[in-house]
Amino acid sequence: MDMFSFTEIVLGIMVLVYIVSKVFRVSTELSMFFSAVAGSLAGGFGLQPRYFAEGAITYLDINLIFITATFFMNILKESGGVAFAVREILSRFHNHRILILVLMTIILLVPGALTGAGSVTVLIAGGMVSVVLNHMGITKLKTAAIIFIVAGLSAAAPPVSLWAMMTAAGVNMPYIGFFLPLLIPCVLGALITMFLLGWKGEKSNIEEAFEELPIPPERMSWILIALPFLVFFGLIAMGRFLPYSSPIVGLPLMFLIAGATSYFVSPTKIKILQVSRDTIKQLLPLIGTLTAVGILVEIMTLTGVRGLLAVTTVTLPVSVVFGILFFVLPLSEAVLMWGAAPVIGVPLVLLFNTIGLNPIIALAGMSMIWPLGDALPPTALIGRLTVDVVGVDESYSAFLRTCILPSIIIMVMGTLMVIFSSQLDFLTAF
Amino acid sequence: MRDKFIVIRKTIFILLGMLVIIFAGKSFYDHRNFNEPVVTNEGVTEVKKLGDYFTGISGTINDCNIYVFEGEEEGSNMLVIGGTHPEEPAGRLAAYLFAENGKMKAGKLFLAITANRSASTGTKLGGAYPPDFSIKTSFGERKFRMGDRWSNPLDQWPDPEVYIHYPSGQNLAYVDTRNLNRTWPGRENGTLTEQTCYAFMELIKKEKIDVFIDLHEAELQYPVISTIVAHENGEELATFVSMMLTDMEGFRMGVEFSPKNLHGLSHREVGDYSDAVSLLFEAPEPFLDATRGTTSREQLLTGKDEFVVMAGKHGLLFEQIDENGWPIAKRVGRHTSAILMTMEIWSEDYPDRPLICEGVPRYEEVIENGVGYYLNDPKSALKNRIVLE
Numbered sequence: 001m002d003m004f005s006f007t008e009i010v011l012g013i014m015v016l017v018y019i020v021s022k023v024f025r026v027s028t029e030l031s032m033f034f035s036a037v038a039g040s041l042a043g044g045f046g047l048q049p050r051y052f053a054e055g056a057i058t059y060l061d062i063n064l065i066f067i068t069a070t071f072f073m074n075i076l077k078e079s080g081g082v083a084f085a086v087r088e089i090l091s092r093f094h095n096h097r098i099l100i101l102v103l104m105t106i107i108l109l110v111p112g113a114l115t116g117a118g119s120v121t122v123l124i125a126g127g128m129v130s131v132v133l134n135h136m137g138i139t140k141l142k143t144a145a146i147i148f149i150v151a152g153l154s155a156a157a158p159p160v161s162l163w164a165m166m167t168a169a170g171v172n173m174p175y176i177g178f179f180l181p182l183l184i185p186c187v188l189g190a191l192i193t194m195f196l197l198g199w200k201g202e203k204s205n206i207e208e209a210f211e212e213l214p215i216p217p218e219r220m221s222w223i224l225i226a227l228p229f230l231v232f233f234g235l236i237a238m239g240r241f242l243p244y245s246s247p248i249v250g251l252p253l254m255f256l257i258a259g260a261t262s263y264f265v266s267p268t269k270i271k272i273l274q275v276s277r278d279t280i281k282q283l284l285p286l287i288g289t290l291t292a293v294g295i296l297v298e299i300m301t302l303t304g305v306r307g308l309l310a311v312t313t314v315t316l317p318v319s320v321v322f323g324i325l326f327f328v329l330p331l332s333e334a335v336l337m338w339g340a341a342p343v344i345g346v347p348l349v350l351l352f353n354t355i356g357l358n359p360i361i362a363l364a365g366m367s368m369i370w371p372l373g374d375a376l377p378p379t380a381l382i383g384r385l386t387v388d389v390v391g392v393d394e395s396y397s398a399f400l401r402t403c404i405l406p407s408i409i410i411m412v413m414g415t416l417m418v419i420f421s422s423q424l425d426f427l428t429a430f
Numbered sequence: 431m432r433d434k435f436i437v438i439r440k441t442i443f444i445l446l447g448m449l450v451i452i453f454a455g456k457s458f459y460d461h462r463n464f465n466e467p468v469v470t471n472e473g474v475t476e477v478k479k480l481g482d483y484f485t486g487i488s489g490t491i492n493d494c495n496i497y498v499f500e501g502e503e504e505g506s507n508m509l510v511i512g513g514t515h516p517e518e519p520a521g522r523l524a525a526y527l528f529a530e531n532g533k534m535k536a537g538k539l540f541l542a543i544t545a546n547r548s549a550s551t552g553t554k555l556g557g558a559y560p561p562d563f564s565i566k567t568s569f570g571e572r573k574f575r576m577g578d579r580w581s582n583p584l585d586q587w588p589d590p591e592v593y594i595h596y597p598s599g600q601n602l603a604y605v606d607t608r609n610l611n612r613t614w615p616g617r618e619n620g621t622l623t624e625q626t627c628y629a630f631m632e633l634i635k636k637e638k639i640d641v642f643i644d645l646h647e648a649e650l651q652y653p654v655i656s657t658i659v660a661h662e663n664g665e666e667l668a669t670f671v672s673m674m675l676t677d678m679e680g681f682r683m684g685v686e687f688s689p690k691n692l693h694g695l696s697h698r699e700v701g702d703y704s705d706a707v708s709l710l711f712e713a714p715e716p717f718l719d720a721t722r723g724t725t726s727r728e729q730l731l732t733g734k735d736e737f738v739v740m741a742g743k744h745g746l747l748f749e750q751i752d753e754n755g756w757p758i759a760k761r762v763g764r765h766t767s768a769i770l771m772t773m774e775i776w777s778e779d780y781p782d783r784p785l786i787c788e789g790v791p792r793y794e795e796v797i798e799n800g801v802g803y804y805l806n807d808p809k810s811a812l813k814n815r816i817v818l819e
Contacts, residue, residue, distance in 0.1 A: 003723045003736040043724070051558055053454030058556040061589070170556075171720065172579075174603025176592065236591055243594035244617065248607075250588030294556060302558035304723035304737070311721040311737040315744045342556070350651070350720055354746050 007308040014039040014305065018335075028381075029285070029292040032339065036292075036299040043303030055298025059290040059338075062116070064252040065160060066286065069115035071279045072228065072259035073124045078275055079266035080216030081225045082107075086128045087213055088222075094206045097136065097199075104129050105150060105194045109187065112154025114255075116162040117286060118371055118382045121151035122389055128213060130390045135209035137201030144390040145402040146197050148383055149410070150190045152371025157186035160251075162338055163367040167345035173359060177428035181364035184427065185413055189368060193406040219267035227265050232258035285381065293339035300343065310347035318355055321348065322419055326411040329366055333373025337381070340370060358421040360428045365417025372407050375400060461561040462551040462582075464575055465818040468495075468526065468543065469806035473533030473789065475500040477817050480542070483636055484629035486618060491548045491585050492626045495817055496633065497529050497541040499787075505537025506640040506776065506783040509633065509706070510769055513544035514610045514644055514696070516577020517554060519563065519730065520713050520758060521645030523574070523801055524765035528790055530806050537773075537785035540637060543819050545644075546610040546626060548585040550577035558725040565731075565758075567802035569809070576730070581608035586622045596620060598693040606694070611644070614699035627699075634704045640783070641667075641776060642706040644696040645765050647715035650738060650747040654712055657684035658768070661701025661708040668709055670775045671768065679767050679793045711768050713761040714749045721746075731758045763796030 017038040021031035036055070040047055076082060085107060093099040108129055112121035126147045133143040156163060158179045168175045235254045238246045249257075263270055280287075300306040313321070325348075332340035345366060352362040375383030380396075387399055417424065470477070476498040481488030483496075494513075512525030525543040532539070544550050553559035553576060564571040586608050593607035594600070596617045606612040608623050616627030634642060641664075648655045660668035668685045675683045688697040688708070701708035716722060716738045717730045723737045733756030742751050770792060777784035791804050808816055 007723060048457075049450040049453035050457040050561065052450050053458075054553065054555055054558070060555075168603075169605070174606070176601055176603060239590050240592065240594065243590070243599075244596055244620075248588060248590045248621070251591055252588065254591070297556050298558050301556065302725050304725070307719075307721050307723045307735075307737045311740050314721065314741060314746055346720060354651070 007304045010042045013042040029288040032292040032296045055295035058294035068252040068255035075262045083214040084216035084220040108150040109154040113157040116160035118151035118155035126389045142197040148386040149193045153186040156367040158182045163341045166341035170342045170346035180427040217267035228258040228262035231261045313347035314351040329369040330373030334376035358425040361421035362418045365414040369414040467808040468817045469811040483632040487629040499534040499539040501534035501536045503536040508641045509540040509639045510643045511542040511545040512645045516550035518647035520761035531789045535786040548581040552582040565802045569807040595694045600693045612694035615703040639706040644710045649718035650749045659697045659710040664707035763793035767793040
């Protein structure tokens, strides 16, 4: 049997086991794990623990960034910093709808951009922003759609964009030059979504909103909120401007130090052990996903399935690839979550690089589209989380329908970035 | 009842997890602690340590062996390093063929088989590399460690947010802070990988190295392949070597000039920061291609891969490949011939300071007899000739 037929059979068995697992309501993480086990057996490699362990720790560094960044954000939330910021914005600008919409967009973008996880945005800021938006006359359906899409874009935004980082690592490409290519379209897409869905509404009812929002401690101030961020960016600056005379800190420790700063300047006493336990509980599904994805990718590489997908993709006509990007990317995200990046993203970037497109811009464009799949079954992890946090009464399909228009705009933006990536390469300067 | 089921399920998964940890842990431990025997030829007159040139690296995992071949006659000095990227085995094996067969008639050769030992003690996460591979010989099989491109995180961690190369200040990918071919010329008080390069630079300066060669392999989808990358101080030498290899030995070897603003690479920095002529040799390794099929020892050694062939048919590769693949003997032979040819051209250019090496097989010989033919049997060798890598 030739290599193509054999690997296609292995791929078929892996897909079948995944589908059967999902039919039996097994979690996505375990379904991916079972699929990897089946692939290893079908490929004739038996069950070699080395490959499963190596796959499981592939994204250890990313997991650490994830955990420590979310820990920092949770401390900030517990200290009353987020509630203070939301209340301050509301009280100062409640008569300026445009300004409030812009500031709420920024509040939604920050947690995900720093942590790389849309779910962190939903959990940290989603609840409070939804209170504000609801009292601006925006329906819960539209509020949920806004929070979901902006949360997704926040995850794709720099400095931490897991899709871009994982794909770049898969093609030995430095995660450098992504800042503006990710920042500009993500901010633009977030603002378009916010104004598209949130422009129409009644005048904000500030009193009712204040009643629902948590009350921050009296001594909370903008300085206390800014301090941990200053420490974080100070550490980044130290590494960049004094690289040969300062110790290598690493992003996880930077986030921990920022979290510690937030803890020490907090006007209220924070139960640090409780926050750390909650952080891990909150992130366990995502850590599980990254671990399972690592194992799946390792076994796909071992058996040649990754190579099969790669060679099939890079030999497709480019026009076909451009034409199917907008639904292949969200679909792959819905099935594999972040696994979509190394499995689908890597061969696509190889193809774009080979045909002379700018791989950084193209990958940034793809990174915008991927998070849209987080609302789609079978996983729908972040979509369902958002609906719960906002308290949407209507059906899940009604929520999906509300997301359609901004999603189309984002898909078009992302696809155009891929097609015109060479013309946009000036964005990679920073 | 449901709680009981959950407890049973969790117990099963914990036990399975522990089994994976125990068996995988053993595999990782064995890989990291496996010592390869090198049966040195009589041409190896001394085995030094890299730490002899810079104490900062002494006793670390990267305090690698430096094999010294003192020639019978005076001549120039050459340093050859394999294992900059231990995921590229042809470079290490070519160095083995020198250590186990070579003898300098004139000049002095310094040789490192595993320039980045740390990187040879682990494999690429997500890459599904085999931990080792074996070469067939008449006395059985000789086993070698497969490695990674980067120093092992067990030896150097965490990575910075951005790696800023010393001394150019150029921004590079954070992971390349552990890439031995991105940290030249190194830094005395830097990371392990930077200190390793610094130690090699000290060797180059103290031993007055005239020619420096760094052995590599590359994926076929990478444009810098089957070529010599030369610093401007070695352009003429590289051009002649390339011409002679193509004419005399029947394989194509191009020449590329080291870009002046691409920092951290040996072909750039060794030439800039020492008097040595700096060259880097690249051989093709389909195992590194992202479109490769099964990741196996067989693919690593035969270089046969239908998927990579398919990519080639669509014009996506920078080197040819067919159903015969790129066997390890072909890749090793390219390196040995290229090193020997460099010595010969150098000796023609500098007849008063020649580099003459005997006993090392060339391209056609390695292909005809296989790599294993030129490896010695550790069991029948004198103990004082065996060095552990």
